[in-house]
Amino acid sequence: MRETPSQEQLLDYFASHVSPQKVNMYRMWGVDFIPGRREGVRVWDYDGNRSWIDCRSAGGVFNLGHRPPxxxxxxxxxxxxxxxxxxxxxxxxxxxxxxxxxxxxxxxxxxxxxxxxxxxxxxxxxxxxxxxxxxxxxxxxxxxxxxxxxxxxxxxxxxxxxxxxxxxxxxxxxxxxxxxxxxxxxxxxxxxxxxxxxxxxxxxxxxxxxxxxxxxxxxxxxxxxxxxxxxxxxxxxxxxxxxxxxxxxxxxxxxxxxxxxxxxxxxxxxxxxxxxxxxxxxxxxxxxxxxxxxxxxxxxxxxxxxxTEPGFLEHVRDMGQRFEDGFASLQEKHPAVLKGLNRRGLMMGVVMSRDECGMLMARALAKRGVIAVYAHYNPNILQVMPPLIIKPEEVDEVLDAMDGAMADVGNSLG
Ligand SMILES: Cc1ncc(COP(=O)(O)O)c(C=O)c1O
Structure with a gap:
């Protein structure tokens, strides 16, 4: 029977045979895990110990979430x-x-x-x-x-x-x-x-x-x-x-x-x-x-x-508005970090004060169970693209993580 490799071994295979540079980046970002179970807006690590809400959605691949039934x-x-x-x-x-x-x-x-x-x-x-x-x-x-x-x-x-x-x-x-x-x-x-x-x-x-x-x-x-x-x-x-x-x-x-x-x-x-x-x-x-x-x-x-089912696009607009309201409150709370929001529906760019905020936020969010990444050409902007099927309570969970992450980033900016 074939051995079952551990998560560390699998990450090692990836580093040794796919890309050591990418694995270094994952470690810096705090997403050095092998995806295991995945469902809806969430991805678990291979051991099932940690999970994240996916606010990257691979740029829209996961519009309907992971493993849409x-x-x-x-x-x-x-x-x-x-x-x-x-x-x-x-x-x-x-x-x-x-x-x-x-x-x-x-x-x-x-x-x-x-x-x-x-x-x-x-x-x-x-x-x-x-x-x-x-x-x-x-x-x-x-x-x-x-x-x-x-x-x-x-x-x-x-x-x-x-x-x-x-x-x-x-x-x-x-x-x-x-x-x-x-x-x-x-x-x-x-x-x-x-x-x-x-x-x-x-x-x-x-x-x-x-x-x-x-x-x-x-x-x-x-x-x-x-x-x-x-x-x-x-x-x-x-x-x-x-x-x-x-x-x-x-x-x-x-x-x-x-x-x-x-x-x-x-x-x-x-x-x-x-x-x-x-x-x-x-x-x-x-x-x-x-x-x-x-x-x-x-x-x-x-x-x-x-x-195209009735209510689907309305849901996207409603969840987008819920995020916008949440970010407006966070801007009052973290004015040194959060400067604005580019948004249509659930396509959101969180505009922050400095270029280094992109990586700092991505790391702080990964620690708090949210995967998001900054915009390559404008690293002061965090891309937030959750699956379109995200529920109100999951939006609130992401906003809570954003709150904590912005506090962390504010501290490290001094
Ligand atoms: C706007 C846009 N166009 C085209 C592409 C290319 O798509 P693919 O990676 O499937 O070739 C991407 C991929 O990220 C994209 O974001």
């Missing part, structure tokens, strides 16, 4: 009769999911191409924009993040700097600066791509006219507008799609993370009707062997059923 039931049933299916052939499940996405999106967003990861779907969106327009240029945002694959990495700020030369034609403008964006959209530009609410920058909100102005500019100049809803979409902001707030819709909408419902990886790029003509010459111009696996389509459909 309805999704697991749907997958179990599907496993009795289907498999991934051949990606070159027609698929009833891919057709059903694509139709569902078309029904749930505004305007003529009609077709969907599938992938397995967010980066892969972003790559496809940029390929489609370049292929359709015949132009190479792409404008994205400073402090933007779209993934680590080829074109996605070129559109992402900073992370590609060590892997050059990246794909040419990419340029970046400050998020929210329309004048700069207008100047960057020259005749050779195929696409403007934005995270609807930039996660890795700490969820800054754009000026009210940002998206309507981009929409108008793209229409005038024949440029494809791509919105990356990998984190902001699928109910996170209290709306099904984050861009609904600005009364516009993109030419291509990309989803990932939550599309998996934490059970089976799926990503999607849903695009407007006219763009389909790009495939007239070659229906197979883009392929993905595991993208749009039928098993994943089953779990995504079950996830969409759940998040």
């Amino acid at each position: 309805r999704i697991i039931a749907a997958l179990k049933e599907a496993l009795d009769s289907i498999d991934m299916s051949d990606h070159m052939l027609a698929s009833g499940y891919r057709g059903l999911l694509a139709k569902r996405l078309a029904d749930l999106t505004p305007g003529d967003l009609q077709y969907t191409t599938f992938g397995s990861s967010g980066g892969e779907a972003i790559d496809f969106a940029l390929k489609l924009a370049r292929g359709y327009t015949g132009r190479p240029g792409v404008v994205s945002a400073e402090k933007g993040y779209h993934g680590h694959t080829g074109l996605a990495l070129a559109a992402t700020d900073e992370f590609g700097s060590k892997f050059g030369p990246l794909a040419p034609g990419f340029r970046r403008v400050p998020f929210g600066d329309f004048q700069a964006l207008e100047g960057a959209v020259t005749d050779d530009v195929a696409a403007v791509i934005m995270e609807t609410i930039p996660a890795t920058a700490g969820f800054p909100m754009p000026p009210d006219d940002w998206y309507p102005s981009i929409r108008k500019l793209c229409d005038e100049r024949g440029v494809i507008m791509i919105l990356d809803e990998v984190q902001a979409g699928l109910g996170r902001t209290g709306r099904l799609w984050a861009y609904e707030e600005w009364g516009i819709y993109p030419d291509i909408m990309v989803c990932g993370k939550g599309m998996s419902a934490a059970i089976y990886p799926v990503s999607t790029a849903t695009y407007r009707k006219h763009l389909q003509s790009f495939f007239d010459d070659n229906a197979f111009a883009h392929l993905s062997s595991t993208g749009g696996s039928e098993l994943g389509c089953v779990t995504s459909l079950a996830m969409l059923d759940q998040i």
Whole structure:
């Protein structure tokens, strides 16, 4: 019989064969554990001795919590009769999911191409924009993040700097600066791509006219507008799609993370009707062997059923408001640490006084049973993204932990 390794041994295997650097970081952060049981908003360590409320949700993968029962039931049933299916052939499940996405999106967003990861779907969106327009240029945002694959990495700020030369034609403008964006959209530009609410920058909100102005500019100049809803979409902001707030819709909408419902990886790029003509010459111009696996389509459909049920988005808005009220009280209590809150629904950036607060807060929270991490580009902002199914008493538990953690951070700031 195979030996059962201890938690320390497993962490050791991870350090020795996956990444020693990551394990060092986990130790500094206080999350040097191997996940064991997991359920709803909570994760336990391998020994079952410690547990945390997950306020990272892996950026939205765990929108429905850990091991969501309805999704697991749907997958179990599907496993009795289907498999991934051949990606070159027609698929009833891919057709059903694509139709569902078309029904749930505004305007003529009609077709969907599938992938397995967010980066892969972003790559496809940029390929489609370049292929359709015949132009190479792409404008994205400073402090933007779209993934680590080829074109996605070129559109992402900073992370590609060590892997050059990246794909040419990419340029970046400050998020929210329309004048700069207008100047960057020259005749050779195929696409403007934005995270609807930039996660890795700490969820800054754009000026009210940002998206309507981009929409108008793209229409005038024949440029494809791509919105990356990998984190902001699928109910996170209290709306099904984050861009609904600005009364516009993109030419291509990309989803990932939550599309998996934490059970089976799926990503999607849903695009407007006219763009389909790009495939007239070659229906197979883009392929993905595991993208749009039928098993994943089953779990995504079950996830969409759940998040479109009456009351689901209202719950997200209510829990978001409960957090906002709690943070307002904490700001009065800890004015030297807490400076403000970027928030839509349960997408929250807790703005703190200094850059070092990010790591200090993450550590203090881990000690108090909450997992949260700071925004990479703005380490003074703590990202708080609990599962959307979080209950009022769990919100209060997180706020209690925040209170204690802010007291700790206040003390260490002196
Ligand atoms: C906004 C955004 N877009 C794209 C991606 C890439 O997704 P994936 O890691 O699944 O490739 C991420 C991942 O964190 C993301 O946050």
